[in-house]
Amino acid sequence: xxxxxxxxxxxxxxxxxxxxxxxxxxxxxxxxxxxxxxxxxxxxxxxxxxxxxxxxxxxxxxxxxxxxxxxxxxxxxxxxxxxxxxxxxxxxxxxxxxxxxxxxxxxxxxxxxxxxxxxxxxxx
Numbered sequence: 001x002x003x004x005x006x007x008x009x010x011x012x013x014x015x016x017x018x019x020x021x022x023x024x025x026x027x028x029x030x031x032x033x034x035x036x037x038x039x040x041x042x043x044x045x046x047x048x049x050x051x052x053x054x055x056x057x058x059x060x061x062x063x064x065x066x067x068x069x070x071x072x073x074x075x076x077x078x079x080x081x082x083x084x085x086x087x088x089x090x091x092x093x094x095x096x097x098x099x100x101x102x103x104x105x106x107x108x109x110x111x112x113x114x115x116x117x118x119x120x121x122x123x124x
Contacts, residue, residue, distance in 0.1 A: 020036070022040065022088065023080075023082060023087060026040065026080050026087050027077075029073065030077035030080075037074055040091075044088060047088065048070075048092070048095045049066055051092050051096055051099070052065040055096060055099035056102065057103070069091065069094045073091065073094070
């Protein structure tokens with residue numbers, strides 16, 4: 001039987017028809033489920049990249065920050081606390097912190113290089 005616009009075909013509902021929530025995916029990730037982790041990555045990588053770009057002066061470092069964030073997500077998924085916010089918020093907070101840490105490190109290195117250059121100029 002072919003359904004027309006006026007006819008409705010009943011389709012049984014199964015749990016598989018519902019996409020898992022971010023919390024469920026993170027719980028599965030904590031148990032080592034690579035497919036769950038990949039889905040979390042797919043859902044949140046663009047927002048993660050946008051947040052990193054917002055903090056960093058150069059886009060060159062964005063992939064490093066994103067990699068560090070998702071590495072933490074993979075290795076520390078069990079640390080997520082739903083009482084403190086959503087998975088997306090946690091990912092974006094991790095991203096912000098990683099990007100700010102990188103800016104601080106770069107700033108220290110630049111300052112140290114400038115001091116070394118000044119000292120080298122005085123020695124000559």
